[in-house]
Amino acid sequence: MKVAVVGGGISGLAAAFFLTQTKEHQVTLYEKDNRLGGKIRASEVGGILIEEGPDAFVTRSPEIFEIIEALGVEDQLIHPLANRALIYRKKALHHLPTGLTLGFPTANKHILANKILTPTERIVTFAKWRSAQARNQRARGDDLGNILEHYIGRSYTNNVLDPLIGGINAASIHGASAQITAPQVLDLLQGLQSVSQKEQPGKLLPPFASFTLGLDFLIKSLSQYLKSTGTIVLTDTPVSGLRTTDHGVEVVSRESHDSFDKVILATPSYFTSTLLQSIAPEPAALLRSIRRASVTMTTVLASGDLSHIDPQVSGVLVPRTQPYFTTAITIGPNKWPTWRSEEGVVLRISSGRLEERAHLGLDPETLLRLLMGEVQEILGTHMKVIDHRVTSWEESFVRFSPYHRQMVSKVRNKLAQESDSKIELAGSYLLGSGIPTCVKTAKLAAAKISNQIT
Ligand SMILES: Cc1cc2nc3c(=O)[nH]c(=O)nc-3n(C[C@H](O)[C@H](O)[C@H](O)COP(=O)(O)OP(=O)(O)OC[C@H]3O[C@@H](n4cnc5c(N)ncnc54)[C@H](O)[C@@H]3O)c2cc1C
Known part of the structure; x- marks a missing residue:
C-alpha cells in the first residue's frame, strides 16, 4: 500500500x-x-x-x-540531574515540597509546611482539603481549575498548581481539560493507581x-x-x-x-x-x-553567581499572579550535564501564555533586556549576558x-x-x-x- x-x-x-x-x-x-x-x-x-x-x-x-x-x-x-522547582511569589523563591503528584498534595505536611502560601492561606487550604475529603463528593465536569479548587481551594490552585501544570501548557489551568492536562491528578482524586505507574515501560526510569x-x-x-x-x-x-x-x-x-x-x-x-x-x-x-498560545524562549549564557540556589533545583516557575513577562527559568547546568560552560551559566527563560501576547510585540533585544531585569530580580543576583538567542514560537502550544x-x-x-x-x-x-x-x-x-x- x-x-x-x-x-x-x-x-x-x-x-x-x-x-x-x-x-x-x-x-x-x-x-x-x-x-x-x-x-x-x-x-x-x-x-x-x-x-x-x-x-x-x-x-x-x-x-x-x-x-x-x-x-x-x-x-x-x-536524565535531568536535578528535578526540583522553585516558585517565585511575593518577591521570594520557595521550594515546592517533595512527594507531590503533579503538584497536588498527598500528605498534610505538603500544605502545612508549604511556604509558597501565607500562614493564613495554609490554614484555609488545609481546612478546605480536609473538608473535601470528609465530604467525599466528586467534582463534576472537565475544567481542571474548577476541579482542583473543589478539592484544595483557590490559593493552592492559583499559586502552586497553576504555575506548575499551567506552566507546562503555557496557559492557565482554569478552562483546561483535566482529562488531558492532568490525568495523574484525576486518578489520584479518584483513588486510582497513578497513570505514571500504569504506563511504565517495563523498567523503571527517572521521569524525564x-x-x-x-x-x-x-x-x-x-x-x-x-x-x-x-x-x-x-x-x-x-x-x-x-x-x-x-x-x-x-x-x-x-x-x-x-x-x-x-x-x-x-x-x-x-x-x-x-x-x-x-x-x-x-x-x-x-x-x-x-486555540493556541504563543511563547518565546530566550536562552542566555550569562556570568553571575548562582551559588545560593540549591543544585537540586532545575528551574523557577513564576505564577500568573505575579507581574512578570517571565513564566519560567531553567537553570541549565543544574538540569543537563551538557549545558555547562566555564564562562557562565546557561538559562532558558520562557515568556508568554494563552492570551498573553505582549512579549510578541517586542523586538528581541528589548525582550532580552526586559527579561534579564526580571531574572536578576527573581534569582537575586547580578548577571551579565555573554551570548543569547531569542526563539519565537507562535501559535505553538495547544489549548486543551x-x-x-x-x-x-x-x-x-x-x-x-x-x-x-x-x-x-x-x-x-x-x-x-x-x-x-x-x-x-x-x-x-x-x-x-x-x-x-x-
Ligand atoms: C517551546 C516549547 C517547549 C516544549 N517543551 C516540551 C518538552 O520539554 N517536552 C515535551 O514532551 N514536549 C514539549 N513541547 C511540545 C512538543 O515539542 C510538541 O508537542 C511536539 O514536538 C509536536 O510535534 P509534531 O510533530 O506534532 O508537530 P511539529 O513539531 O509542529 O511538526 C509539524 C511539522 O509539519 C510541517 N508542516 C507544516 N505544514 C506543512 C505542509 N504544508 N507540508 C508539509 N509539512 C508541513 C512543519 O514544518 C513541521 O515540521 C514543547 C513545545 C514548545 C514550542
Whole structure:
C-alpha cells in the first residue's frame, strides 16, 4: 500500500516509523521545511548546543521506547540531574515540597509546611482539603481549575498548581481539560493507581529523559532509520492540497500531484484544518476552533553567581499572579550535564501564555533586556549576558479546553466516514502535547492505516 505522511515533526516521523514496521507499505514523507524535527530543534548559544523548544520527554509511555529500542539508542539516554522547582511569589523563591503528584498534595505536611502560601492561606487550604475529603463528593465536569479548587481551594490552585501544570501548557489551568492536562491528578482524586505507574515501560526510569546529543539526536537517528527502510523523505516540499479519489488520496505539492492509497496528516491543527476543508468540512471546522498560545524562549549564557540556589533545583516557575513577562527559568547546568560552560551559566527563560501576547510585540533585544531585569530580580543576583538567542514560537502550544478528548473523537469518527478511512491524524493537538503522546497518536494512526484497529 502507498501511504503518504504529511509533516516531518516527531509525529510524522513516528507515524512513518510505525508504518515501516509492517513491511507492507511504501511510505513517502512530506516536510515543508529544509529540515526535519518541527519543534524539536537545537542551535548553539555560547558554543553549546541547546534546544530551542522541548529539551526532555516523560518516560512513562511505552510507544516512544519502541522507537528508541528499534534505533538501538537506549545507551544514549540521559536524565535531568536535578528535578526540583522553585516558585517565585511575593518577591521570594520557595521550594515546592517533595512527594507531590503533579503538584497536588498527598500528605498534610505538603500544605502545612508549604511556604509558597501565607500562614493564613495554609490554614484555609488545609481546612478546605480536609473538608473535601470528609465530604467525599466528586467534582463534576472537565475544567481542571474548577476541579482542583473543589478539592484544595483557590490559593493552592492559583499559586502552586497553576504555575506548575499551567506552566507546562503555557496557559492557565482554569478552562483546561483535566482529562488531558492532568490525568495523574484525576486518578489520584479518584483513588486510582497513578497513570505514571500504569504506563511504565517495563523498567523503571527517572521521569524525564533526553539524549547525550540532545533531542535532535532522536530526529537524526529516526530519519536515518527511515531512509534505510526505503521511506522516501521529501524536505522542502510543502503540501498545499489533498483530494480524495475513488482509489485513494491525491497529495498536491508544488507542481506535482501524487496518488496514495492512504494519508496520515501530522501537521499542526490549523494547517490540518485547511487541508481537510473540502474533504471533511465539519472536522475541519472543529480543528480550526482549537486555540493556541504563543511563547518565546530566550536562552542566555550569562556570568553571575548562582551559588545560593540549591543544585537540586532545575528551574523557577513564576505564577500568573505575579507581574512578570517571565513564566519560567531553567537553570541549565543544574538540569543537563551538557549545558555547562566555564564562562557562565546557561538559562532558558520562557515568556508568554494563552492570551498573553505582549512579549510578541517586542523586538528581541528589548525582550532580552526586559527579561534579564526580571531574572536578576527573581534569582537575586547580578548577571551579565555573554551570548543569547531569542526563539519565537507562535501559535505553538495547544489549548486543551474541557471535553477536548470528546471533540477529537468526533473529528476522527466524522473524518473516517467522510474520507472512507483513507485519512488519519497524528499530532500534538489530539491527546496531549508531550512528545511521547505525539508518538502514541502516530502509532494509533499507523495501526488504523494498516487496519489493525477499526
Ligand atoms: C517551546 C516549547 C517547549 C516544549 N517543551 C516540551 C518538552 O520539554 N517536552 C515535551 O514532551 N514536549 C514539549 N513541547 C511540545 C512538543 O515539542 C510538541 O508537542 C511536539 O514536538 C509536536 O510535534 P509534531 O510533530 O506534532 O508537530 P511539529 O513539531 O509542529 O511538526 C509539524 C511539522 O509539519 C510541517 N508542516 C507544516 N505544514 C506543512 C505542509 N504544508 N507540508 C508539509 N509539512 C508541513 C512543519 O514544518 C513541521 O515540521 C514543547 C513545545 C514548545 C514550542
